[in-house]
Amino acid sequence: MLRRFVSMSAVALTSIFVMAGAGFSAESEITKSFIDAFEKNDAVKMGSIVKDNKDKIPVEVKSIINEALLPGTAKEDRDSKLYIAEYMAKVYKDMTGDFAPLKDSKKKIFETKLSAAVRPAETNGVYIIETPKPTETEQNFFKPDNIIIKKGATVRWANNDVSGHIFASMPFIGEGGIFSPTVNSGESWEHKFEKPGEYYYLCFIHQSMIGKITVEE
Ligand SMILES: [Cu+2]
Structure with a gap:
């Protein structure tokens, strides 16, 4: 996981910072500092940010996902935001044992890869x-x-x-x-x-x- 995150970080985070710099982002201080620690590959810092803001993390993860899924968000930005949301949820799960935000982010990420749901016709039942x-x-x-x-x-x-x-x-x-x-x-x-x-x-x-x-x- 860590290896993948290191190789992803250069690509993923460039677009996050470009967005933040351009003022399009509604990222909160928690998310900003989490991204900063993520970019520095500082697992201890990421853990302490999540620990210090434990009660706010589930809402934080949701709002990163909602922002990622806003219509018109470029695929690259969307993917990097979803990645950060899942990563934050994973750190939160490791800290608290609460799976709910991780489950929610995995579901949402899974769903972005699917076509719109259809009600197909049955063939012989x-x-x-x-x-x-x-x-x-x-x-x-x-x-x-x-x-x-x-x-x-x-x-x-x-x-x-x-x-x-x-x-x-x-x-x-x-x-x-x-x-x-x-x-x-x-x-x-x-x-x-x-x-x-x-x-x-x-x-x-x-x-x-x-x-x-x-x-x-
Ligand atoms: Cu197969």
Whole structure:
């Protein structure tokens, strides 16, 4: 994690500082000093900022996320703000044991990577999610990647791709229960959703391959 943060910091933080300097940012003093400590790779300072402002951190994380998701925010700025929000939430979780802000930021970040939710039509009582063959621009993706279905419905993942995939829930941020064996090219796998809720999932092999299923009552 630390290694990744060091390599990201130059890129990520340039855009944060450019924004702050340009006066577009509503960052509070807490966030500013946290970013400053982050840039200096000062884990002790980051920890003490979070510790000293413990009660304010959940709101702080939320407002960084809200700012990141404002319409018109450039992708680079959005990604660096979301990264800072998640990082702050992680430090907070390590300090307090409270997972809620981290869970919230992970969910929001996950959702920025999805298409808008759709209510697809059933085919013989089953909702089909395809893993298509790679195109010139895309590979390893779910189509559709964000669906809303009714309780009791069955989803079939149809692997039309050339490689195998494993479909797995992310129970840390949503409901559990999706866990397929390796589904090879040409095969499919089904799961019946009995419990309403939000199901975030990924491919266990290609972890950037993500999807969400919202099960309504
Ligand atoms: Cu995969």
